[in-house]
Amino acid sequence: MMEKRYIGVDLGGTSMKMGVVDGTGHIVCEMEQPTLGQEGPDGVIKRMISHARDLANQSGTPWDQIGGIGVGLPGFLDIPNGVVKHLTNLGWNEVPIRDRLQAAWELPVVINNDANVAALGEAWCGAGAGVDDVVCITLGTGVGGGIIAGGRLIQGMNGFAGEIGHIQMDPRGYQCNCGQTGCLETISSATGMVRMAMEGLNEGRVSILKEMVPGQNQLTTRDLFAAAARNDKLAQEVIDRAIDALARALAILSVVLNPARFIIGGGVSKAGDALFEPLRLAYGKVTQKNAAQGVEILPAKLGNQAGIIGAAGLIARSPN
Amino acid sequence: MMEKRYIGVDLGGTSMKMGVVDGTGHIVCEMEQPTLGQEGPDGVIKRMISHARDLANQSGTPWDQIGGIGVGLPGFLDIPNGVVKHLTNLGWNEVPIRDRLQAAWELPVVINNDANVAALGEAWCGAGAGVDDVVCITLGTGVGGGIIAGGRLIQGMNGFAGEIGHIQMDPRGYQCNCGQTGCLETISSATGMVRMAMEGLNEGRVSILKEMVPGQNQLTTRDLFAAAARNDKLAQEVIDRAIDALARALAILSVVLNPARFIIGGGVSKAGDALFEPLRLAYGKVTQKNAAQGVEILPAKLGNQAGIIGAAGLIARSPN
CATH class of the missing domain: 3.30.420.40 (ATPase, nucleotide binding domain)
Structure with a gap:
């Protein structure tokens, strides 16, 4: 059986970074793409969906080996329901992003805010390791x-x-x-x-x-x-x-x-x-x-990678 | 199969309270005994051991139905190692209480400080329920x-x-x-x-x-x-x-x-x-x-019972 891998997405105002991460928090493969916020939530989410599939391909990871995808977002979220209440930078309001991503990717998706996600990354694999x-x-x-x-x-x-x-x-x-x-x-x-x-x-x-x-x-x-x-x-x-x-x-x-x-x-x-x-x-x-x-x-040790690793950790390190 | 029960012990400077608690945090049977701190740790621990056995009998709970025992203590503890570093009220120093109780009771034992234990009790079954x-x-x-x-x-x-x-x-x-x-x-x-x-x-x-x-x-x-x-x-x-x-x-x-x-x-x-x-x-x-x-x-809702219920909760609500 192949070891599960996870995708972490760090959505910012200017770029979306994402990476395929293994079960120990190591980034196997990563990419950075412009956010293009002017396209609105539909456009941004659509590209996020296809970039993740491309990235998995690029890393040689079959889609069914991906255990789930975590997404870090810079704003005010309803985390349990997976809804973006308000993202100031992007002008998003009431976007049920988790369900949309989950339907398209057919994988478990968890969202959280960018500060929490970066902290999780640092705690897991950065200056907080151990x-x-x-x-x-x-x-x-x-x-x-x-x-x-x-x-x-x-x-x-x-x-x-x-x-x-x-x-x-x-x-x-x-x-x-x-x-x-x-x-x-x-x-x-x-x-x-x-x-x-x-x-x-x-x-x-x-x-x-x-x-x-x-x-x-x-x-x-x-x-x-x-x-x-x-x-x-x-x-x-x-x-x-x-x-x-x-x-x-x-x-x-x-x-x-x-x-x-x-x-x-x-x-x-x-x-x-x-x-x-x-x-x-x-x-x-x-x-x-x-x-x-x-x-x-x-x-802090991880710099920009904390967001990718932590987002993957939302799934990889979940207590279930 | 009988539902597991748990014993919670709340050791104070003047009295030790204990109760048999079911899996929902309900006290089935409780007792209060004087601490008699002047007997020193050996005497107090010895009586704690026999009181718990008596209490289980009294409540009609076979010993092998007890899932474990939690103990709340008013002092400075090394919780992972189950050691009392210092209990001011009782003058105890460096007492490896968990291992001694565990050996005598032949059950999992967890210790924690009284404030944490009372909080756990209130959160579980008191004003924090739900x-x-x-x-x-x-x-x-x-x-x-x-x-x-x-x-x-x-x-x-x-x-x-x-x-x-x-x-x-x-x-x-x-x-x-x-x-x-x-x-x-x-x-x-x-x-x-x-x-x-x-x-x-x-x-x-x-x-x-x-x-x-x-x-x-x-x-x-x-x-x-x-x-x-x-x-x-x-x-x-x-x-x-x-x-x-x-x-x-x-x-x-x-x-x-x-x-x-x-x-x-x-x-x-x-x-x-x-x-x-x-x-x-x-x-x-x-x-x-x-x-x-x-x-x-x-x-707060539970008053003195928070200590007993929370101590039982140390075992009953542990994530394992």
């Missing part, structure tokens, strides 16, 4: 998250679990897009860090950021870390605030979930040691000792 | 917790998950026994509430609490709720602070876990509507809308 309790955090435009506890993805009643960016760190803080104030995302995302730096510059703070980025609306967290490495006070303050808020959020997650590892990805994580070393120190100071014992804070 | 995602919170001397997500108890790497009382609500707050400052427990536990009231009285605040409780070291949260019902400003302020902190902790738990229900037990919860109504209002205000949608905040 442990059962992992929290993944993506520091990008926003702060995303996904939680694996006891080896399983935590979704909650309506699939909103893992919204780590919306842990409130400061009731008197910045307004967040979510409607609350002072969420972690308003401080420790790239957007939040850049805004804090811009505020400092607008207040007339002395900073080499002014010379480094003449068009200040192009300021990035990479500039902030570069300026801090050159002892820029404002940049360092912004980074310290972002790290302090993140460390306190990890402290909360530690007493709630007691994970073995925190895995940090996304654009801001590319700062490497300049982020991870002070973060580990701050975490050690603010976290209850028992809950912090043995906990590792590690960079 | 949903898969529940957070239980006990407002007593401290603030304890237990988390059921996707129908399973969340334990974390070292069994410290669910330590909800140690979510930090205020970095500049009171010193907590755990070593950190401003934990939820320092504000919303009975101890925290009474301390805030005492501080007010010591600062010379006008309050009917002075007449109500002449020996102020006997002040309880029941007095606080009684005084607030008589429009006492100090008492109301203390209650508001406790409820505000609790609501904000539930908001955090909602974005992290998206539970369907919060179940609140312990002495402070006996205040009933005077606690639950303002708590629900405050929660609705401070919680991200998607995560709050459809969430219920309910009083």
Whole structure:
């Protein structure tokens, strides 16, 4: 009997990535195609259906050897019913994507949101491999998250679990897009860090950021870390605030979930040691000792492949 | 074939409670015996062993119909290895209780801490029945917790998950026994509430609490709720602070876990509507809308039986 393989699909606003993945999470064959969102759900889904068949062929995997297909989607989903409620980037509303894919592929299909899917990928085959309790955090435009506890993805009643960016760190803080104030995302995302730096510059703070980025609306967290490495006070303050808020959020997650590892990805994580070393120190100071014992804070490993592997894992690692 | 039954043991500092529980979580027969901690672990374990056999007899359950025994313990445990690391109340250290019970009973034995066990009981057969995602919170001397997500108890790497009382609500707050400052427990536990009231009285605040409780070291949260019902400003302020902190902790738990229900037990919860109504209002205000949608905040139902039922559930509801 041939070992089952799985297909993972990672649908984004610009491209759809997919891969044939074996039972150990290894990608056998992958492809990337433009999403072409302007075609609307019908067109996108139609191409997704044929690309998956092509990919299986390309990888030499007979269709009946595919155990199922997982799909990661960037939006608001009704996971149990397999329905896209709303995908902002693509303008989709109320699309019963799972049933349509299942009918066309004649295979079990599971959908989940992209942050959860990436977390599942990292937990299975990336920086979380070998442990059962992992929290993944993506520091990008926003702060995303996904939680694996006891080896399983935590979704909650309506699939909103893992919204780590919306842990409130400061009731008197910045307004967040979510409607609350002072969420972690308003401080420790790239957007939040850049805004804090811009505020400092607008207040007339002395900073080499002014010379480094003449068009200040192009300021990035990479500039902030570069300026801090050159002892820029404002940049360092912004980074310290972002790290302090993140460390306190990890402290909360530690007493709630007691994970073995925190895995940090996304654009801001590319700062490497300049982020991870002070973060580990701050975490050690603010976290209850028992809950912090043995906990590792590690960079994500899989990059873009986390979405493909995790999507395949929705099926390959399901408890049934 | 007879349906399997299970025994749940709830070992406390003063008494050990145990019950024969059927596969639906119904207690068939129960008993309560003094713990007699002064006999040390050997004596206590020996009596626990014989009481369980007696209880099975009493309930008319042949020993080979017992599917296993779960034990809830009030302390610091190594759950995977079944070892009591430290039970403060009883002065036990490094007691390999699971293996000793298993050898004597010749049945599978699982241990877990009392807060997790009570949460499992409530989730299975109490106020959490019928949903898969529940957070239980006990407002007593401290603030304890237990988390059921996707129908399973969340334990974390070292069994410290669910330590909800140690979510930090205020970095500049009171010193907590755990070593950190401003934990939820320092504000919303009975101890925290009474301390805030005492501080007010010591600062010379006008309050009917002075007449109500002449020996102020006997002040309880029941007095606080009684005084607030008589429009006492100090008492109301203390209650508001406790409820505000609790609501904000539930908001955090909602974005992290998206539970369907919060179940609140312990002495402070006996205040009933005077606690639950303002708590629900405050929660609705401070919680991200998607995560709050459809969430219920309910009083615990099972009282002392939660420990017995949940302990039995450690075996009856295990995923294997």
